[in-house]
Amino acid sequence: MDITEKKIFTLKIVLIMGFTAVLLLTAIFFALTGVHVYEMSKTRETTQIYVDAASYFKEEIRKSDGNVVRTASLGGLVSALVIEDYRDGQYYETWYFLRDGYLQKAAVQKGTDVSAADTEPVLALSAADFSMPSEDLLRISFTSPEKDAYVFHVHIPDYIGGA
């Protein structure tokens, strides 16, 4: 092998290594960007759940003129939202509170104690808090299982009672 052939051989090796490096870097870039796109699309799905949750509470609170909205505390520890409504000659209360990692919904007749049998899980959460900064504004704070915080407000119009 003379010097020229040796140079050509070295050049080929360098080119092959260069090409392999480009492919490797591109593969790493694809993997990282792909993961980012996937994570963002999952985050979008999660965000959409909370957008829907905000709309759901707005709708629930405003669906009837006779509704009364108040916050409560279960055992002095668990923050709860209570929507009181009147239908079929009876007063009903719908309770929302966090238990076992889920926002639970329990619909009971007014004056009845809420038992575990009445509850149904509606949304996976790691924290939930309901408060009323004024008598016509409800603040709902949710923390997702991924620890993302979402705070949304619901205005309670005059025709709905706030307490």
Next chain:
Amino acid sequence: MENSRSLFQYLVIATVVFCLLTTAVAVNLLMSSSRQIDNAYALDRAVLEASTLAEGLKSSNGDLSFAAELMGLEYFDIHNRKLTIYYDEDMAVSKEKHSTYRAVIRRKIHDLYIVYNIKFFKNSDMAPEQEPKTADAASDNGQDTDASNTETVKPEPLYALRFKCIRGGGIDVEW
């Protein structure tokens, strides 16, 4: 022998060029989808934030400072009858004026109702101290609006929500 070697070299070069071109196209597509999904996420969060700000504003009867207090905002600016809230890249309220997003809220009080205008901007779309002072500012001051009279180019908002609220609470109309 020499011809087949030369053909092999051409094929190798063609393969490398083809690989590099397809890689460039794929990288471009992936980056574009990454940008678009980032924008979509920002839009989702802006929609949620605008909606919750709207709810707080409905309870404030036109008092922007009271609205900010009601909503528990720690950092905000009220200047020239305009409430500005700054948000970081995760859409959490930030004290940094140069953070990623900002919400600009204007309101025009009429005898019976208040018109609110919430606009979300991406800070990279506007100069650091650029104020979106054009038709909105004029309309806020009760002047006739004419886009041709504007001095600055109005930045395109990421999301805008305009709604009318009956004074003293009650029914609201959104559009």
